[in-house]
Each structure stands twice: as C-alpha cells, then as structure tokens.
Amino acid sequence: MRILIVExxxxxxxxxxxxxxxxxxxxxxSADGEDGHFLGSTEEYDAVVLDLGLPEIDGLTxxxxxxxxxxxxxxxxxxxxxSWSDKVAGLDAGADDYLAKPFQTEELxxxxxxxxxxxTGNASSELTAGDVRLDTRSGRVxxxxxxxxxxxxxxxxxxxxxxHKGKVVSRTELIEHIYDQDFDRDSNTIEVFVTRIRKKxxxxxxxxxxxxxxxxxxxxxxxxx
Amino acid sequence: MRILIVExxxxxxxxxxxxxxxxxxxxxxSADGEDGHFLGSTEEYDAVVLDLGLPEIDGLTxxxxxxxxxxxxxxxxxxxxxSWSDKVAGLDAGADDYLAKPFQTEELxxxxxxxxxxxTGNASSELTAGDVRLDTRSGRVxxxxxxxxxxxxxxxxxxxxxxHKGKVVSRTELIEHIYDQDFDRDSNTIEVFVTRIRKKxxxxxxxxxxxxxxxxxxxxxxxxx
DNA sequence: TCTTCGACGATCAGGATACGCATGTGCTCT
DNA sequence: AGAGCACATGCGTATCCTGATCGTCGAAGA
Numbered sequence: 113m114r115i116l117i118v119e120x121x122x123x124x125x126x127x128x129x130x131x132x133x134x135x136x137x138x139x140x141x142s143a144d145g146e147d148g149h150f151l152g153s154t155e156e157y158d159a160v161v162l163d164l165g166l167p168e169i170d171g172l173t174x175x176x177x178x179x180x181x182x183x184x185x186x187x188x189x190x191x192x193x194x195s196w197s198d199k200v201a202g203l204d205a206g207a208d209d210y211l212a213k214p215f216q217t218e219e220l221x222x223x224x225x226x227x228x229x230x231x232t233g234n235a236s237s238e239l240t241a242g243d244v245r246l247d248t249r250s251g252r253v254x255x256x257x258x259x260x261x262x263x264x265x266x267x268x269x270x271x272x273x274x275x276h277k278g279k280v281v282s283r284t285e286l287i288e289h290i291y292d293q294d295f296d297r298d299s300n301t302i303e304v305f306v307t308r309i310r311k312k313x314x315x316x317x318x319x320x321x322x323x324x325x326x327x328x329x330x331x332x333x334x335x336x337x
Numbered sequence: 338m339r340i341l342i343v344e345x346x347x348x349x350x351x352x353x354x355x356x357x358x359x360x361x362x363x364x365x366x367s368a369d370g371e372d373g374h375f376l377g378s379t380e381e382y383d384a385v386v387l388d389l390g391l392p393e394i395d396g397l398t399x400x401x402x403x404x405x406x407x408x409x410x411x412x413x414x415x416x417x418x419x420s421w422s423d424k425v426a427g428l429d430a431g432a433d434d435y436l437a438k439p440f441q442t443e444e445l446x447x448x449x450x451x452x453x454x455x456x457t458g459n460a461s462s463e464l465t466a467g468d469v470r471l472d473t474r475s476g477r478v479x480x481x482x483x484x485x486x487x488x489x490x491x492x493x494x495x496x497x498x499x500x501h502k503g504k505v506v507s508r509t510e511l512i513e514h515i516y517d518q519d520f521d522r523d524s525n526t527i528e529v530f531v532t533r534i535r536k537k538x539x540x541x542x543x544x545x546x547x548x549x550x551x552x553x554x555x556x557x558x559x560x561x562x
Numbered sequence: 563t564c565t566t567c568g569a570c571g572a573t574c575a576g577g578a579t580a581c582g583c584a585t586g587t588g589c590t591c592t
Numbered sequence: 593a594g595a596g597c598a599c600a601t602g603c604g605t606a607t608c609c610t611g612a613t614c615g616t617c618g619a620a621g622a
Binding site for chain 2: 204222
C-alpha cells in the first residue's frame with residue numbers, strides 16, 4: 113500500500129512518514145500544494161493524507177483538482193481549524209475523512225486502515241471469457257467492449273455457464289439452476305436460449321459436448337495445441 | 338437511500354430520524370443493540386448510525402457481529418466518550434467514521450453523504466448522467482442546465498439510480514432502499530415514478546431491462562468497456 | 563476409408579402470458 | 593384546497609415456451 117502525505121510543516125510531515133513506514137506503508141512526502149498535486153496526478157496511491165493549510169495552493173483546491181481529473185483515491189484531510197462548517201466543506205469537496213489537529217497518530221493509522229479497506233473492498237465481480245465480459249454486480253454483458261442486450265433468461269443461462277467456466281454443464285443442471293423447483297424438464301428451452309446467446313455473442317462462446325451438455329471455455333485458459 | 342439509526346436515547350433518536358427524513362432518507366430507528374443487530378442483518382441499508390453506549394449489547398459488539406456476517410454497509414459511530422483510544426477501537430472494529438456527542442446535525446448529514454458517496458464509488462457530490470445533473474448537497478436536479486422540479490419520491494428514486502449508474506437495479510432493490518421497513522412490497526409505485534421521471538427528464542434516461550429491473554446509463558461512459 | 567442410419571442437437575415460428583406502462587381514483591398530509 | 597402519494601385497472605408488447613422440422617455428428621458395417 114502506497115500513501116502520499118502532503119504536509120508543509122517538516123516536523124509533523126517527517127514524523128508521519130516514519131510512523132506510516134513503520135506500519136508497513138510505502139510513503140511519499142510532499143511539502144507544498146503544487147508538488148503534491150503533481151504527485152497525486154501522476155503516481156498511483158492507495159490513499160492520500162492532505163493538510164488543508166498549505167503554501168502556494170490551498171489543500172481544498174488541490175483536492176478539487178484531483179476529483180475533477182477523475183482521481184478517486186481516498187483522501188484524509190488534516191486541518192487545524194475546528195469549526196464544523198470547515199469539516200462540511202472538506203467532506204463535500206470530495207474528502208473521505210477528516211482529522212483535526214492535534215491528533216494521535218494511532219487514530220490516523222486506524223482511519224487510513226478503514227479508508228483503504230473500504231476502497232479496496234469493492235472488488236469488482238467481473239467474469240470474462242474471451243471477448244465476452246459479464247459484470248455480476250451491474251448485470252451487464254459486453255462483447256469486445258460493446259454492450260450486448262440479453263433477456264432475463266439468456267442472462268441467467270450465460271451467467272451460470274461463466275460461473276462454471278471450463279466445466280461441462282448438463283442440461284438438467286442448467287434447468288435446475290435457472291428455473292425454480294417445478295418446471296417441466298421435458299422441453300428444449302435450454303437449447304433455444306443457447307441458440308439465442310450464440311446469435312448475440314458468437315457461435316464459438318458455448319461449446320456443445322454431445323450427450324453430456326455444454327461448456328464455456330476461455331481461449332486464454334487453453335495452452336493451445 | 339435507507340438509513341438505520343441505533344440509538345437508545347429516544348429524544349435524540351427521534352430527532353435524528355426526523356432530520357434525516359427531511360433530508361430525503363428512508364429511516365428505521367432501533368432503540369437497543371439486539372433489535373438493531375437484527376435489522377442490520379436482515380434489511381438492506383445504505384448506511385448505519387450506531388451509538389456505542391447501548392443497553393443489552395454494546396455498540397462495538399453489534400458492529401463486530403455485522404462485519405463477521407459480511408455486512409459491509411458504511412457505519413458512522415456515535416459516542417459520548419471523547420478519548421481517542423475509543424475512536425481507534427471503533428474504527429478497528431469496522432466503523433467507517435466517528436462523531437463525538439454533542440454534534441451539529443449538519444455535520445452528521447455531511448458525513449453520511451460522504452460515506453454513501455464513497456460506498457457507491459462516486460468521488461463527487463454532484464452526479465451526472467448525460468444531460469441530467471443531480472447535486473446531492475442541495476437536492477437540486479437540472480436537465481441541460483435547466484432546473485427540474487422533482488417530488489420527494491421521484492428524487493429518491495432518481496438519486497438511487499444515479500448513485501448506481503450503469504448498474505441494473507431490480508424493483509425490489511429500489512423498494513428496499515427508498516422505503517423504510519413497513520411498506521407493502523406488492524404495488525407498482527416504482528413503475529409509476531419511473532414513468533413520472535421519464536416525463537420530466539426524457540424517456541431515455543432510464544432504461545428498462547425486462548425481467549431484471551431498471552438501469553440509468555451515461556452516454557459518456559459507453560465508448561469502450 | 564467411405565457410406566449409411568439413428569440419435570441428438572439446432573433452428574424456426576406461432577400462440578400464450580407475464581411484464582411493464584399509462585391512466586384514473588381516492589386518501590393523507592400540509 | 594391542493595399537492596403528492598399509494599394503489600387498481602386495462603392495454604400493448606416483449607419475452608418465453610412449445611412443437612415441428614431441419615441439420616449434424618458419430619458409430620458401425622461394408
């Protein structure tokens with residue numbers, strides 16, 4: 113985990129840097145807003161500790177610039193000011209947390225832990241196979257980046273296959289997982305939807321294994337022969 | 338957005354509930370740890386306000402139980418105690434933010450906004466999708482710069498969709514996050530409000546995915562995945 | 563190796579239906 | 593009184609299932 117500290121007061125800055133490094137973080141230290149902004153814009157950080165009272169450029173301005181550039185690493189704001197209106201301004205400017213000086217370094221560490229946990233906790237549940245990409249969180253399917261419109265049943269079928277990528281899935285297994293309890297098993301709906309999916313995503317995404325079922329393979333997983 | 342308040346002091350609890358409801362949140366109020374834990378485990382909340390000093394079960398214990406159950410809604414912890422060691426304990430137990438009593442309700446609102454903003458992956462308090470712009474701070478909505486008047490429910494619905502831009506949101510998910518606990522889930526209110534919003538903002542802002550739900554897409558996000 | 567035949571899978575189209583949309587009505591809270 | 597809301601009803605249609613037909617694979621025999 114990599115942290116950027118933007119703090120103009122050398123004593124505090126170096127103390128923070130040392131403490132964070134002892135806690136296993138990689139730390140960059142910047143002493144003014146301009147330099148800090150440049151670092152935050154060009155390097156990859158997991159979190160930023162930002163002092164509001166900076167020379168040259170104000171901390172809130174730097175924060176606003178980052179957010180407008182699309183940088184969305186978690187930012188913890190430090191300030192000597194203690195009025196709640198300043199806190200509100202900071203939070204609304206895009207800060208994720210706030211800490212008033214003076215503070216215990218233990219609290220800073222704990223807050224950083226919480227911020228990073230939250231930022232990385234949103235692991236995107238994306239399934240891919242070849243050019244096909246399925247996002248289970250958003251319920252979206254794309255082919256070579258282009259969004260593809262699937263109906264509910266088509267989506268369910270594809271989703272199950274992608275969750276069991278590389279495995280041969282029998283038709284009864286598909287029926288059991290796509291439909292609820294009572295469903296007439298003597299019908300060819302599965303084949304129908306396989307056909308439709310193939311039409312939308314290409315014939316080669318789903319492989320037929322005669323007498324056994326279907327299988328969805330990722331070309332990337334096949335050590336070609 | 339739906340909030341759970343766990344606060345044993347009735348005066349403060351009801352005051353918070355009222356204030357949050359006036360700010361457009363659906364709010365459930367629980368007076369003790371056991372009940373609060375049950376609600377947080379079974380219902381869908383976008384954020385939780387948790388008082389540490391509770392009868393029956395301690396707030397930190399409740400928080401720990403939630404996290405062990407895999408519940409990861411943002412939690413804002415309230416406490417009368419002001420020592421930093423308690424803050425650290427709270428944050429390490431899985432809290433996302435901390436507020437010491439007494440506090441300004443404005444600050445609570447601002448912090449909740451920030452928590453929800455981060456939890457849904459949005460860096461700015463201004464949400465945009467195509468020509469539609471929604472400012473969570475002022476509660477204003479504009480279409481091509483022109484202000485649009487939305488009713489409370491219309492705003493809640495649109496706000497939730499914009500917080501989850503690009504994701505397919507089911508009708509039950511919408512109901513769970515827009516209304517509080519006691520609400521008859523068998524009605525078509527969601528469809529009605531979707532219709533109303535489309536009339537005011539244009540038919541193409543909200544896409545229907547049959548059998549799955551609704552989705553709000555930003556044309557600017559379409560090129561490439 | 564080639565041919566043939568049976569079995570399984572793929573495809574197509576029509577009807578049934580569940581789904582979502584729009585409008586209307588009365589209730590509730592300002 | 594008015595606005596906003598929940599809820600009910602009727603309508604149009606996308607989606608789904610069904611059944612029939614067509615296509616394809618593979619084993620077995622010549």
